[in-house]
Each structure stands twice: as C-alpha cells, then as structure tokens.
Amino acid sequence: MEVSVIRAGMLTTVQDLGRRGHLSEGVPFGGAADPFALRVANLLVGNAEDAPALEVTLTGPELEFPEAAWLAVCGARFDGVPSWRPVRVEAGGRLKFGKRVQGCRAYVSICGGFFAERVMGGKGTFLAAGIGGFKGRSLRDGDVIRSVPSELRPTGHWSLDERMFPRYSREPTVRAMPGAHAGEFGDGLYSARFGVTARSNRMGIRLDGPKLERAAGEDLVSTAVAPGTIQVPPDGNPIVLMSDAQTLGGYPRLAHVATVDLPLLAQLAPGDGVRFTRTTVAEAHALLQAWERGLALLRQGLAEKLRPA
Amino acid sequence: MRLEPLGDSAVLATLGSGIDAATLASVLSFADSIVAAKRAGITDVVPAYSTVTAFYDPAQFSAAPGDAYDAVCLFLKSCAAGAKAERHDGAGRRVEIPVCYGGDFGPDLEAVAEHCAMSADAAVALHSGADYLVHAIGFTPGFPYLGGLPEALRTPRRDTPRQRVPAGSVAIGGSQTGVYPVDSPGGWHIIGRTPMALFRPHYEPAALLKSGDHVRFKSITPAELESWR
Numbered sequence: 001m002e003v004s005v006i007r008a009g010m011l012t013t014v015q016d017l018g019r020r021g022h023l024s025e026g027v028p029f030g031g032a033a034d035p036f037a038l039r040v041a042n043l044l045v046g047n048a049e050d051a052p053a054l055e056v057t058l059t060g061p062e063l064e065f066p067e068a069a070w071l072a073v074c075g076a077r078f079d080g081v082p083s084w085r086p087v088r089v090e091a092g093g094r095l096k097f098g099k100r101v102q103g104c105r106a107y108v109s110i111c112g113g114f115f116a117e118r119v120m121g122g123k124g125t126f127l128a129a130g131i132g133g134f135k136g137r138s139l140r141d142g143d144v145i146r147s148v149p150s151e152l153r154p155t156g157h158w159s160l161d162e163r164m165f166p167r168y169s170r171e172p173t174v175r176a177m178p179g180a181h182a183g184e185f186g187d188g189l190y191s192a193r194f195g196v197t198a199r200s201n202r203m204g205i206r207l208d209g210p211k212l213e214r215a216a217g218e219d220l221v222s223t224a225v226a227p228g229t230i231q232v233p234p235d236g237n238p239i240v241l242m243s244d245a246q247t248l249g250g251y252p253r254l255a256h257v258a259t260v261d262l263p264l265l266a267q268l269a270p271g272d273g274v275r276f277t278r279t280t281v282a283e284a285h286a287l288l289q290a291w292e293r294g295l296a297l298l299r300q301g302l303a304e305k306l307r308p309a
Numbered sequence: 310m311r312l313e314p315l316g317d318s319a320v321l322a323t324l325g326s327g328i329d330a331a332t333l334a335s336v337l338s339f340a341d342s343i344v345a346a347k348r349a350g351i352t353d354v355v356p357a358y359s360t361v362t363a364f365y366d367p368a369q370f371s372a373a374p375g376d377a378y379d380a381v382c383l384f385l386k387s388c389a390a391g392a393k394a395e396r397h398d399g400a401g402r403r404v405e406i407p408v409c410y411g412g413d414f415g416p417d418l419e420a421v422a423e424h425c426a427m428s429a430d431a432a433v434a435l436h437s438g439a440d441y442l443v444h445a446i447g448f449t450p451g452f453p454y455l456g457g458l459p460e461a462l463r464t465p466r467r468d469t470p471r472q473r474v475p476a477g478s479v480a481i482g483g484s485q486t487g488v489y490p491v492d493s494p495g496g497w498h499i500i501g502r503t504p505m506a507l508f509r510p511h512y513e514p515a516a517l518l519k520s521g522d523h524v525r526f527k528s529i530t531p532a533e534l535e536s537w538r
Contacts, residue, residue: 023353023364024340025516026450026490026508119510129450129491131510180313180321221328222445222454224355224362228316248357248447248454256316284317285367285374292368 001067003110005143009061009097014114014133014145015107017050019122023247029227030132031124033202033243033266034105036166036291037075041109043299044072044086044160046152046306051113052123052133056106058269060097061139063108065089070111070153076103076267085159103168103267111309112150127202128244152306164294166263170272174261175279175287176230179253184217185232189254189276194238198270202244205265207274211236214252225249228257240265258284260291310339310389312382318364320381322389325359328456332359333444335392337521342392348384356520357445358454401443401521406488406503408437408479408526409534414502417467421481421498424464433528435459436500441486441524451490451508451516455524458486470496477502479526490516501526504537 005012015038018031032038032055039049054061060078068091073083079098081087083106089095095108116123116133125133134145176189194209212232225231229241231251240257241249242265257265258279268274279287315321324339325332333356340356343363350369355362363385367377370384410433411418422432441455448454458481466482474480474495479488482497489495490508503526507517518524 020352020364022515023355024446024519025514026447026452027515120515126450128493129508129510177314177316179315221326221358221360222447223321223357223360224315224319224447226316226319226364228318246448247355248445253315256314259317281314281317281378282375285377288317288367289374 001065001069001147002144003147004064004066005139005141005145006062006064006094008139008141008143009056010059011057012061012139013055013125013127014052014116015055015124016052016116016122018124018243019120019126022120023224026247027120027126027129028244028247030122030126030243032107034075034107034263036263037105038107038109039295040084040160040298041072041074041107042113043295043302044074044084045070045109045111045154046150046302047109047111047113049295051109052116053110053114054108054139056097056108058100058104060100060106062094062096064094065091067091068093069147071095072109074107074109076106077101078106081106084162084165086154100269102170104269105266110147111153112148115146115148126244150309153309155305155307158305160298164298166260168264168267170268171274172261172264172268173275173277174264175258175284176255176276177258177279177281177284179230179255181214181217181252182254184215184252185212185254188212189230189238190278193273193275196268196270196272196274200268200270202242204242204245205240205268207238207240209237212238212254217252220250220252222248222250225253226256228259228262229253230255230257242266258287260284260287310386312385314378315362317367319362320365320378320385321360321362322385323360328358328444330442333442333521336361338392339389342388343385346384346388357447401523403523403525404518405525405527406479406505407529407533407537408501408503409529409531410436410501412531414531414534415479415500417480417498418500421462421464421500425461427461432462432500435462436481436486437526437528439525443518443520443522443524445520446516446518448487449489449491449493450510451518453487453507453518453522453524455486458484460484462486464498466496467498470494474499475502477504479503502534504534
C-alpha cells in the first residue's frame, strides 16, 4: 500500500537494525538509535524484528493510509498515539502524532514492513552518505512511502507489560565500562549529572556538565570507536557515540556505555540528563543475554496473537 | 600485541605505537588473518594506523557471559600467530587520483602556498609529486587518511571548520592529506577537486581505497575535470 506523508515531522527516517561488515570502509552500523523499540514495534505487528520502520524524532509525522492497516508505535510517547501495542487504522484513516510526552524517538512499524532498498547490507537511512531507507534521506511533507504485504496480522486488544521495557526515564543512570584512557581522568564521569545538549543527534549525544579534564597524556592516533564509546574532546564535554557515529575517533576514550543501555540514551531529549555508573564487560554481556532472553519470550508469546492476514 | 576491550562488543589490538609503513604492514596482515578465519560472531574488522579492532557478538563466543571476552582474545591471539607481516610490505595497490588544483575547486590553495612560503604551482608540484600511503579509512565513508605529505606542505587546520565541504575535495590538515568522498563538514584546507568517486555505495567494495593502498595525485585541468565522466 502507498502511505501518504501528510506532515513529515522534524526528522523521520526509515531505519532497521543497521549494517554489518562495512566499518572498515568508514560506514557505521547505523540503524535504529533505540533498537529495542524498533524490534518490539516489528514483533507487535508480526514482522521480522529487523523490518524497516519509521524512526520519528521529537515531533511526529502525520500519515494517511489508503487501506486498513495494523501499526505499532514504540519508544517515545506522544499524545494521540497509543504505544507499545498493535493499533488498527481504518481505510482512509490517519495516524497523527500529537505533543511529545516522554522520550525522543518513536518507531512506527506497519504490518509487512515499509519498503526500502537494501544498500550495503542494510535498509536503514544513512544520512551522511545519502543511502538506504527512502531515497537516502529523511521524509518530507508529501512523500509517498510503500509498505510490503504481510502474511500475518495481530489480533485482539492488549498491550505489553511495562516491566519488560528498558528503564526509560528523563534522568536515567546508565552503566559504562572503563575505556582505554579512563586512568587519565578522575572520577568526574561517575559523580555528576550531565545534561543533554541540543547539538545531540544520531551520531552522538553531546553532554554538558562539570568539565572532564585529562591529566597530561600523549597525542592519540585514531582507532576504531563504537556506539556507546564516550569520547572527551579538549573542551572537556563528553560525547557518547550513537548509531551513525564516524567509525574512527582520535579523542580520548573515557568509557563505553553497555549496549543494553543505549536505548535509554537514544530516548533522551535536549534538557534531559544522565548519570553514569560503573559496570564490567562480563556484566554487560550477562545483561545482553537477559535482554535477548526477554525478547525471545515476547516473540513466543506474540506467536499466539498473530493470525494469517 | 596488547588487547583491550572497546566496550562490550569489540576488542582493540595495538600492534605498535608509530605511524609507519612497517607497523601498518603487520596491522593489515593481522586484520587479514582475522577475516580469513571466517569465525562466526566476528562482524567487523577495522585496521587503523597501529591498531586492529574486531567487533563480536558475545553470544557466539560463549554461552557463559563471563567467558566471552576471553574467548574472543584467545581467538585473536591464534589469528596473530598465523599472520605473515611480510605479505603486506609494499603489496597494496597503486591508485592514481586526478586532481584539478586551485581556483573554485581548491579555494585554500593560495592560503596553503602562502603559509608554506612557496608559489601555488610549487605547492601543486610537491603535492602531486609525493607517494602516499593509506593508513586508515574512516571519518566519512571511504575517506582515506593519507600519510606521506611532504613536510614543506604541512599546514595547521582551519580555525573554523566549513559546514559543507563538497564531495571530491582534496585537502590538507596538519601533516595529513585526504579526499572527502561525500559532502561533509570539514576543517582541512581544500586545495583541489577530483572527479573520481571514492565512495560508490552500489559497488562491492564501496570504498575505492583501503588501508595499505599507495596513492599518487595527478594534476589535471578544469576541462579534463569536466570531461572525466
């Protein structure tokens, strides 16, 4: 079906779970900034977890559906949009995002998934190179985006148990492992609140707080960095790298946020704040395992609630 | 070789401290040996200067979360034992990149020449006369960090980065030179433009250059730039 974009919203892109295998060419993983919300949004409407969905940022779009459709919206909460459960829109109906209530990014899945061209092993939009998603760019008013027919559809009226969500909050505490240059900084990262600045985007969350000063250290040669890496430029304001971050970095690596806590950061809007607490690689792996187990249970539970389309 | 975690999904291996061809040769042969092992659960291998970073899926290395990191390190050490550094000495491809220097395509050429106390023609002759080695690909898709800039051409980065540097711009930043494959912000001095595409997302591989390649620049006229396609 052809879905009309009446209003695009501030920054709405098609995203999936990103690309693998192209970091050495300078192409980041990309994909949903909050992969948990995207995966659940897809599961709720019977899609593969990595099906392309819309990533909505701060202000939501208005979409019109020529045929009846099953949708799910997960992640950030907006007025007028029921979230974390399947929603049926009738033929000719609209999905209209109201005022943002909580969070920064919402994911809109449609039964069958949105159509997107696969480029370099992924269907997500990589804005810096203008590839993937819908014509390699964010949606504009008046665009028409296609969805793919589905073999399954959700049934009934129900919603997810909030206890299985990440601990989304405007002031979360996220877990971080020490980076290579942790010893050249004091305890500043773990002893204060850092505010999220308006210069944050899909490349990185730029924080503002007590300046983190580096004891005299040698000049660094650029190395690979990853989503979650906390870099400290000379101005002392830490940057947490996100999905679209450049693949190499030359700033000191103070710490790395645990992968399971990246959704918490992805949902922070300018003005929100974050605190950091220490974890270990082993604990981060255990958290990841538990996270996957939770999603596997959800997948099983949802299988009973899906019917042939 | 020193191994350390880069968060919970990558291991960073350091093979030396310097930016030199010998270190790069061992970095590249180590990276090759990891890729050649085709181990399930290794998603990306990123060589850069003196390090190689391997990205992994912990679930594919150990069912016990406490053991995954050690299992990846053990795997990397076995790859290092099989790596042959000599395979990469000078073995990279040689790529010639045509550049139209100066004018509208190289708005900072005059400033670079002035900083280096030479004529623009002399700067072009120096830049296009040197051999460069690709030490890393990153910053933007396909962007080559080139070592080998003649010392006389070193120019500190611009005080204010440009919001948009057009794709194909050839630039100098400090002791390095490079080519911007896609439109992006940038703080280096733009001295020319190449018509060659350094990032072609629908090709495999998408990046024209890779670490270890040797690059030379060839001066072309604006007419040659226009007729390239």
